Amino acid sequence: MIAQPMDVPSAPRLDQIRVGQQLPPFEHTPTKVQLVMYAGAQDDYFPVHFDHEYAVAAGQPGVVNHGWLTYAILLQTVTNWAPPQVADVVAASCRYVRPTFPGEAIVCSATVVAKHSEERTVDLELSATNPAGVETTKAKVTLHFS
Amino acid sequence: MSVLTEYADLLRQNIGLCGKPMTTEVEKTAVRKFARAIGETNPLYLDPEYAVTTRFGAMIAPPTFVSALMSMDLPPLPDPPVAFTVTLHTDDVIEQFAPIKVGDVITSVPKLADAFVKTGRNGEMLFTTFAYEFTNSDGDLIANVAWTEVQRP
Numbered sequence: 001m002i003a004q005p006m007d008v009p010s011a012p013r014l015d016q017i018r019v020g021q022q023l024p025p026f027e028h029t030p031t032k033v034q035l036v037m038y039a040g041a042q043d044d045y046f047p048v049h050f051d052h053e054y055a056v057a058a059g060q061p062g063v064v065n066h067g068w069l070t071y072a073i074l075l076q077t078v079t080n081w082a083p084p085q086v087a088d089v090v091a092a093s094c095r096y097v098r099p100t101f102p103g104e105a106i107v108c109s110a111t112v113v114a115k116h117s118e119e120r121t122v123d124l125e126l127s128a129t130n131p132a133g134v135e136t137t138k139a140k141v142t143l144h145f146s
Numbered sequence: 147m148s149v150l151t152e153y154a155d156l157l158r159q160n161i162g163l164c165g166k167p168m169t170t171e172v173e174k175t176a177v178r179k180f181a182r183a184i185g186e187t188n189p190l191y192l193d194p195e196y197a198v199t200t201r202f203g204a205m206i207a208p209p210t211f212v213s214a215l216m217s218m219d220l221p222p223l224p225d226p227p228v229a230f231t232v233t234l235h236t237d238d239v240i241e242q243f244a245p246i247k248v249g250d251v252i253t254s255v256p257k258l259a260d261a262f263v264k265t266g267r268n269g270e271m272l273f274t275t276f277a278y279e280f281t282n283s284d285g286d287l288i289a290n291v292a293w294t295e296v297q298r299p
Contacts, residue, residue, distance in 0.1 A: 028185055041176070041183035042214045059232070067235045068213040072184035075209055083188050084245070085200065089209040093239040146201065 011086045014145040023110040026077040032102045038069045064099045070137050074128050077108040078141050091142040098136040105131050120145045149227045150263050150270045156224050157261035165256040168217030172250045177207045205248040212291050217254050230297040237294040244288050251283040271298045
């Protein structure tokens, strides 16, 4: 049996999506343990992500989240709303404006900026801010609905 | 013309130069570990018995799993004329043409894509972009990924 989009009852349908729509907000606070898990999973052992003294010597207040981890968390704002059961991420880009840190919430928002009904794609703009409300990360995503 | 802009010009003569490829078999355990590390709970990334019932027919990897498949054997480039004290990762761009599934054998090859200098509050900064093609064992292009770093003396 092939699972249908009804597997994810809350997932949006392309015809219901409108330009300007805000996605449900999402936030996540990485822990230092998560950085270790991520370092192993990506195979990235750059010390700025686990060695406090190294990070301080590099001019940071402490260890810094992996950019790719912040990106993965930001993308979950989109994939929690429209998971791969209903839509594929066909393009994504991320800009790291400021570093993000373990113990600090990554507060994510996403907005639909374009919809191409013929191609069955939706473009979104994403932003993450730190607990002080300063933008740390921006992203763009194109979703293709099955 | 500054030493850094001369270096960027020299780097640009090497645009297209490739590093060494890396081939990885996408394993179930590696995808699960990656999904858990980013906090994902979607069973498509965790449960092969569920995934086989979906349109994918197998467990798939989250979109940023490409970061775990990138060869870090970068193209051999001329040595910089100055020591860099700051290196920061600024951008990651993904174009995904097909999902990455457990069992795929993926080869990534890095190449120099761009180098340029911008002047900011802290003086001149060198931006360097490396672009990757990801192909499967049939030679199909699965994804393009580009990352950019900025360095300053």
